[in-house]
Amino acid sequence: MNSTLLLLIGFAVLMLLLLVWVLRDPRKHAKPDGDLGSTDELCQRHVSYFPQLRQALAAEDFVFLSSRGSPQLARRMRTERRKIALAYLSCLRGDFLKLWRLARVIASMSPQVGVAQELARLRLGMAFSLRYEMIRIEFLFGFAPLPELGSLSDVVSRLSIRLETAMNNLGERAALAAKLASSLDDGHGLDTR
Amino acid sequence: MGIFPLPVLWLWACSVLAQLLVLTLLFLKGNSRKLPYFTAYVTLNICQAGFLVFVYTHVWSDPDTPKTLAWTSECVTLIVQALATTEILEITLRPYQGIWGLGWRALTVTSGIAVLLVALAARSYWALARWFELDRGYHLTFASALIACLLLVRYYSIPVPSAYKLLLGGFCFYSCTEIMVNTLLQAYFQNDFFRHAAVWQLSTMSSFVVALVVWAAALRKPLPVEDRRLASTSDADYQRLSPEINEDLRRLNEKLLRLWKLEAREQ
Numbered sequence: 001m002n003s004t005l006l007l008l009i010g011f012a013v014l015m016l017l018l019l020v021w022v023l024r025d026p027r028k029h030a031k032p033d034g035d036l037g038s039t040d041e042l043c044q045r046h047v048s049y050f051p052q053l054r055q056a057l058a059a060e061d062f063v064f065l066s067s068r069g070s071p072q073l074a075r076r077m078r079t080e081r082r083k084i085a086l087a088y089l090s091c092l093r094g095d096f097l098k099l100w101r102l103a104r105v106i107a108s109m110s111p112q113v114g115v116a117q118e119l120a121r122l123r124l125g126m127a128f129s130l131r132y133e134m135i136r137i138e139f140l141f142g143f144a145p146l147p148e149l150g151s152l153s154d155v156v157s158r159l160s161i162r163l164e165t166a167m168n169n170l171g172e173r174a175a176l177a178a179k180l181a182s183s184l185d186d187g188h189g190l191d192t193r
Numbered sequence: 194m195g196i197f198p199l200p201v202l203w204l205w206a207c208s209v210l211a212q213l214l215v216l217t218l219l220f221l222k223g224n225s226r227k228l229p230y231f232t233a234y235v236t237l238n239i240c241q242a243g244f245l246v247f248v249y250t251h252v253w254s255d256p257d258t259p260k261t262l263a264w265t266s267e268c269v270t271l272i273v274q275a276l277a278t279t280e281i282l283e284i285t286l287r288p289y290q291g292i293w294g295l296g297w298r299a300l301t302v303t304s305g306i307a308v309l310l311v312a313l314a315a316r317s318y319w320a321l322a323r324w325f326e327l328d329r330g331y332h333l334t335f336a337s338a339l340i341a342c343l344l345l346v347r348y349y350s351i352p353v354p355s356a357y358k359l360l361l362g363g364f365c366f367y368s369c370t371e372i373m374v375n376t377l378l379q380a381y382f383q384n385d386f387f388r389h390a391a392v393w394q395l396s397t398m399s400s401f402v403v404a405l406v407v408w409a410a411a412l413r414k415p416l417p418v419e420d421r422r423l424a425s426t427s428d429a430d431y432q433r434l435s436p437e438i439n440e441d442l443r444r445l446n447e448k449l450l451r452l453w454k455l456e457a458r459e460q
Contacts, residue, residue, distance in 0.1 A: 005380045008333070012372040015336045019365045022343040023358050101350070108349040113291035115298060120439050122348075 086139050093132050100125050197249075198391050204398045209242050211405035218412040227284070227416050231277040231360070234270070241266050264324040271331055278335070278364050282342055285353050292349050296342050303341040307334040329375040336368040359411035363404040370400035 065074045103121060107113050197205075216235045219225040225232040244266055248259045286293040311330035339361065346353060353361075374396040382389050 002380075005376050008329075008376040009373060009380075011333070012336075012369045012376070015340055015365070015369045015372075018340050018344070019362060019369065022340070022347045023362050104349050108289050108292050108351060110291040113295045115295065117436065117439060118295065120443075124439060124443055 082139060086136065089132070089136060089139065096128060100128075197394070201391055201394045201398070204395060204402065205242070208398050208402050208405065209239065211402055211409065212239050212242070215405055215408050215412060218409060222412060222415045224412055224416050227418075228277070228280060228360075230273065230280040234273045234277040237270050237273050241270055260324070264328075267328070271328075271335075274364065275335060278339060278361065281357055281360050282339075285346065285357055286351065289349070289351055292345065292351065296345050299341045299345055300338045304334050304338045307337045325375060325379070329372055332368040332371040332375075336365055336372065339365050339368070354417045356411040356414070356416050359407050363407040363411070366407070367400055367404040370403075371397055374400070 065077060100121070107118060107121075212235055216232070216239065219228070219232050219235065245263055248262045251259075253259055282296065283293070286296055308330070311326075311333055343361065343365075374393065378389060378393055378396075
């Protein structure tokens with residue numbers, strides 16, 4: 001069997017696998033943190049817990065413990081810090097995914113969609129996922145500097161505010177559209193088929 | 194009809210019966226009005242079966258005539274198949290004008306790439322298996338374009354009623370199995386695969402019967418009317434928000450990259 005035929009069979013198998021994946025109900029397999037959730041939930045973003053996290057991970061505590069000559073306790077604290085940072089990073093990713101999906105919702109509701117914009121966002125999302133995994137692996141073996149984690153939170157926070165404003169606008173438009181539709185249905189119904 | 198073995202004839206009869214069932218469901222449940230091209234596709238398949246009976250029972254002076262006529266009728270059916278699929282995709286994406294526009298572009302690009310790949314793959318076999326290569330090329334293009342559209346639907350989390358999903362799934366399954374069967378036969382029987390026409394007919398007809406069963410399941414109830422009215426954003430909203438969001442996402446990625454580099458440096 002030559003390479004072209006092998007490639008064709010591989011392609012057909014890949015298409016069948018993709019078909020199964022795209023046709024299954026995404027809601028049944030969605031992770032809870034992947035849901036868009038309500039606007040209230042959006043307001044309670046993990047980034048808002050950053051000051052507490054910063055306090056919990058303050059370098060002074062670590063220096064103090066080291067100076068007091070308690071290496072075992074310092075080591076334990078380092079391990080616990082690592083766990084906290086990992087959990088926090090995972091929560092940030094959850095926030096990013098929710099916001100990323102919101103951006104797609106905005107695109108899907110637009111009458112015209114820019115290919116370049118959409119491709120750029122897809123690329124950014126993929127890059128984020130890749131880097132997130134890399135950083136997570138780094139965290140597992142070491143400890144990332146806290147200030148950088150803080151600036152990361154700032155970006156997510158800013159993004160969150162911007163998208164929440166957009167969602168509020170969309171909500172207003174949805175209410176207006178529903179009102180318009182009901183007024184049309186009351187009179188001469190609008191056939192949208 | 195003596196040129197076909199009995200199992201092929203039986204399967205052919207089953208396929209025609211299944212097509213009649215699908216057509217009956219289309220008319221009984223009022224789905225034919227919602228899917229005129231799909232109805233035309235099923236009707237055309239039944240007509241094609243009748244035409245093939247005539248072609249294969251008639252005595253022709255040129256032995257190649259039945260084959261040419263059969264493949265020509267297949268070309269017509271395949272064109273209507275593409276129209277029927279576009280019709281279902283259009284119904285699904287109608288409320289999402291922007292995504293439908295994007296879908297059209299995705300269809301064009303993927304089809305173009307697939308046609309190019311098919312032309313490259315078929316160049317060494319073209320003289321030997323012209324119809325065979327054309328058939329596989331069509332299904333390859335069709336399946337990749339359909340999957341590209343379905344990926345787009347999935348990416349934007351667009352809800353698709355399960356009946357439409359089954360109809361599209363049936364088309365895609367049939368095309369994928371056609372590609373596999375054609376390629377496997379070509380690989381195993383090398384240049385002699387025309388002598389194994391019965392094997393090819395049995396396998397392709399079986400996959401078509403499976404697709405028909407799936408379609409019958411999808412059409413057992415009246416199809417949902419797509420009357421979703423979306424609270425659409427204005428084009429200006431998207432033009433303003435999209436670059437801003439992308440810029441923020443880009444910044445976030447840069448921060449992540451910097452964090453990773455700094456972390457790596459400090460270790």
